[in-house]
Amino acid sequence: MTTRWAHCLSEIDIKKEMAICSICGPTDIYFRPDGDLVCLTWRRQEENERYLRAQTKIVIDEMGGRCELCGFDDWRALQIDHKIGTNGNRKSKHIIYEAILSGNVGAYQLLCANCNTIKCSEHNERIGFYKVVQYKR
Ligand SMILES: [Zn+2]
Numbered sequence: 001m002t003t004r005w006a007h008c009l010s011e012i013d014i015k016k017e018m019a020i021c022s023i024c025g026p027t028d029i030y031f032r033p034d035g036d037l038v039c040l041t042w043r044r045q046e047e048n049e050r051y052l053r054a055q056t057k058i059v060i061d062e063m064g065g066r067c068e069l070c071g072f073d074d075w076r077a078l079q080i081d082h083k084i085g086t087n088g089n090r091k092s093k094h095i096i097y098e099a100i101l102s103g104n105v106g107a108y109q110l111l112c113a114n115c116n117t118i119k120c121s122e123h124n125e126r127i128g129f130y131k132v133v134q135y136k137r
């Protein structure tokens with residue numbers, strides 16, 4: 001996750017509420033209540049992540065809160081798995097969460113990170129391979 005300190009604003013134009021961010025380039029400015037100016041692009045990302053994390057917990061509770069294969073129940077390592085491989089057509093988390101919260105749980109199951117990784121490698125799912133590669137970073 002990026003820290004806001006890495007997002008240094010220059011060429012700040014208070015009237016237009018625009019600035020150049022060292023990471024995002026031209027960006028809108030967010031005026032914090034304490035008077036600080038921060039990169040709005042960063043802030044939106046940050047809020048999105050926070051929102052997704054909160055949603056994740058709700059969705060996991062909704063799905064029973066434990067891995068369907070081994071019963072592991074720490075939500076931080078639980079993942080929502082598409083029962084049938086997605087063939088690379090990766091849906092955004094927002095769409096998946098919406099589907100589950102509106103009652104369409106059928107296509108998904110809750111797996112812990114271990115079971116999901118094993119399932120993906122056994123089924124040679126492309127998404128799974130992608131995930132495994134990502135974990136190594
Ligand atoms: Zn930025």
Ligand SMILES: [Zn+2]
Pocket residue numbers: 067068069070071072111112113114115116
């Ligand atoms: Zn498991």
